[in-house]
Amino acid sequence: MADDVRPLIGIIDAHGGKLDLAAYESHDGYAGARSALTEMTPPDVIDLVKAANLRGRGGAGFPTGMKWSFVPQGDDVGLKYLVCNGDEMEPGTFKDRYLITYNPHVLIEGMIIGAFAIQAEEGYVFLRGEYHEPYAELDKAIKEAYAKGYLGKNIFGTDFSFDLRIHSSGGRYICGEETALLNALEGKRANPRQKPPFPPASGAWGRPTIVNNVESYCNVPGILRNGAQWYQDLGSGDDAGTKMYGVSGRVNKPGLWELPIGTTVRQIIDEHAGGMRDGYRLRGFLPGGASTDFLVxxxxxxxxxxxxxxxxxxxxxxxxxxxxxxxxxxxxxxxxLEHFFAQESCGFCTPCRDGLPWVEELLIDIEEGRAQEGDLELLERNAQFIGGPTNTFCLHAPGAIEPLQSALKYFREDFEEHIKTGKCPYNGRA
Ligand SMILES: Cc1cc2nc3c(=O)[nH]c(=O)nc-3n(C[C@H](O)[C@H](O)[C@H](O)COP(=O)(O)O)c2cc1C
Ligand code: SF4
Structure with missing residues (x-):
C-alpha cells in the first residue's frame, strides 16, 4: 500500500496488526467526528461528503452524500436509523471482514459522523452471522467508544446522542440486499421490499433509514479530517478516494490492499498480488465478486x-x-456459482426461484456430457428472462446471471466442446 494513502483507512501495512482505541487515536482517530459534531452543522457534513464524491462501496457506487441528503430533516421528523451493511456473503469478497476486525474504530467513527449528518439517534451494524472474530473486535471497540464518551449521550459535550448495536445475521446472501436486511433486522423473513419507498424515506420500522456498506463508512473520517479535495486527489481515475481491492485465485500473493481508486487491473494482479503462479495463465476474471460479468x-x-x-x-x-x-x-x-445463487434465492419470484435451479441443472448436463445441440441457445434465452432488470423483484437474479452470460460470450468454445465431445475437456487437468 502506498504511504500517501495510509492515513485514510490505514489498517493494512501501517501496523501489521489490529488497531485498538489508543493506536487509532494516535492516528487522529475520532478527530473527524469531533470536528463534525462541534464545528459543523448536519447539512455542512452532507455537503462535504457530496463534494468529496464518495461513492458507496457496497457494489452499486451510489453517491453517499446524495443518499444522506434524501433523509427528511427537521425537528418534527422523529426517530431515524443509521445502518451498516456488514452482511458480506458475496463469494470472493472479504474486505469488510478485514476492516471490522483490524480497525473497528474507523467504522464506528464513520457511523457517528453519518448519524450526525442525518440526525439519527440509533444505529445497527448488520453483521454476517459467521463473522465471529469481527463481532468480538467490534463489540470490544463499541464498549471502548462508550467508555470514552464517543457513543451514548451528549457526544463530545454536544446535545447529539447516538447508540450503536450489532445485529448478528441469521445468515442468507439475500440479507445483504438493503431492504431484505431491514426485514431481517426487524425479525421478519428476509425478503426484499417493494421500492419505492426507498429506505431514506421509509426503512427500519417504517422510519427514515440510511443503509451503507462498511467500507463506505470507513472512508468518511478521512474526508472530515482532510477535506473533499484531499479525498478527490487520492483517486487516480474518474472516482475519488481509495478502494479496498482484493484478489483470489492462483496468484502468488492473494490478498487485500487499500489502493487509489482507479488502479489498473494489471497493477493489482501483477504488482500487489505477485502475478500468476508458475504454470498458470489468466483466462478471465470476475472484477467485483461472483455476481459480476467476466472480463478477459x-x-x-x-x-x-x-x-x-x-x-x-x-x-x-x-x-x-x-x-x-x-x-x-x-x-x-x-x-x-449458479448453484450458490440458486440456493440463496429468497423464493419470492418465479424467474429467480425456478429459473436459477433450472440453469444449474442444464449446466450440470453440459459439464457431465448429457447436453444436446441447441442447449446453449436455450440457456442464453432463459438467462435473458432471468436477468432482465424488471423481470424480478430485486437484483439478486440479474446479478446471478451475469457470470453465465459473460462466460457464454468469452468462453463459448469451451461450452461447445463439452457438447460436441460429450465430456469435460478439463477433467484431470487441474
Ligand atoms: C442480492 C444482493 C446482495 C447484496 N449484498 C450486499 C452486501 O453483502 N453488502 C453490501 O454492502 N451491499 C450489498 N448489496 C447492496 C445493498 O443492497 C446496498 O446497495 C448497499 O448496502 C448500499 O451501501 P453503499 O451505498 O454504501 O454501497 C446487495 C445487493 C443485492 C441485490
Ligand atoms: S430476485 Fe426475487 S426470488 Fe430472487 S432473491 Fe430477489 S426477490 Fe427473491
Missing amino acids: EEHLDLAMDYGTIQAAGSRMGTGTMILMDDSICPVDMVRN
Missing part, C-alpha cells in the same frame, strides 16, 4: 473504477476480484 486479458489495463469497468461490460462491484486460470473449466466454475 484485453481488459487488464483498464482502471478499476465504476465507469471504466461498466463501459467494458461488467461492474466494479465489491472490487474484490476472482481470477479464473487455464486449469479451471469455465462451465464448472459457472455451474458452481
Whole structure:
C-alpha cells in the first residue's frame, strides 16, 4: 500500500496488526467526528461528503452524500436509523471482514459522523452471522467508544446522542440486499421490499433509514479530517478516494490492499498480488465478486473504477476480484456459482426461484456430457428472462446471471466442446 494513502483507512501495512482505541487515536482517530459534531452543522457534513464524491462501496457506487441528503430533516421528523451493511456473503469478497476486525474504530467513527449528518439517534451494524472474530473486535471497540464518551449521550459535550448495536445475521446472501436486511433486522423473513419507498424515506420500522456498506463508512473520517479535495486527489481515475481491492485465485500473493481508486487491473494482479503462479495463465476474471460479468486479458489495463469497468461490460462491484486460470473449466466454475445463487434465492419470484435451479441443472448436463445441440441457445434465452432488470423483484437474479452470460460470450468454445465431445475437456487437468 502506498504511504500517501495510509492515513485514510490505514489498517493494512501501517501496523501489521489490529488497531485498538489508543493506536487509532494516535492516528487522529475520532478527530473527524469531533470536528463534525462541534464545528459543523448536519447539512455542512452532507455537503462535504457530496463534494468529496464518495461513492458507496457496497457494489452499486451510489453517491453517499446524495443518499444522506434524501433523509427528511427537521425537528418534527422523529426517530431515524443509521445502518451498516456488514452482511458480506458475496463469494470472493472479504474486505469488510478485514476492516471490522483490524480497525473497528474507523467504522464506528464513520457511523457517528453519518448519524450526525442525518440526525439519527440509533444505529445497527448488520453483521454476517459467521463473522465471529469481527463481532468480538467490534463489540470490544463499541464498549471502548462508550467508555470514552464517543457513543451514548451528549457526544463530545454536544446535545447529539447516538447508540450503536450489532445485529448478528441469521445468515442468507439475500440479507445483504438493503431492504431484505431491514426485514431481517426487524425479525421478519428476509425478503426484499417493494421500492419505492426507498429506505431514506421509509426503512427500519417504517422510519427514515440510511443503509451503507462498511467500507463506505470507513472512508468518511478521512474526508472530515482532510477535506473533499484531499479525498478527490487520492483517486487516480474518474472516482475519488481509495478502494479496498482484493484478489483470489492462483496468484502468488492473494490478498487485500487499500489502493487509489482507479488502479489498473494489471497493477493489482501483477504488482500487489505477485502475478500468476508458475504454470498458470489468466483466462478471465470476475472484477467485483461472483455476481459480476467476466472480463478477459484485453481488459487488464483498464482502471478499476465504476465507469471504466461498466463501459467494458461488467461492474466494479465489491472490487474484490476472482481470477479464473487455464486449469479451471469455465462451465464448472459457472455451474458452481449458479448453484450458490440458486440456493440463496429468497423464493419470492418465479424467474429467480425456478429459473436459477433450472440453469444449474442444464449446466450440470453440459459439464457431465448429457447436453444436446441447441442447449446453449436455450440457456442464453432463459438467462435473458432471468436477468432482465424488471423481470424480478430485486437484483439478486440479474446479478446471478451475469457470470453465465459473460462466460457464454468469452468462453463459448469451451461450452461447445463439452457438447460436441460429450465430456469435460478439463477433467484431470487441474
Ligand atoms: C442480492 C444482493 C446482495 C447484496 N449484498 C450486499 C452486501 O453483502 N453488502 C453490501 O454492502 N451491499 C450489498 N448489496 C447492496 C445493498 O443492497 C446496498 O446497495 C448497499 O448496502 C448500499 O451501501 P453503499 O451505498 O454504501 O454501497 C446487495 C445487493 C443485492 C441485490
Ligand atoms: S430476485 Fe430472487 S432473491 Fe430477489 S426477490 Fe426475487 S426470488 Fe427473491
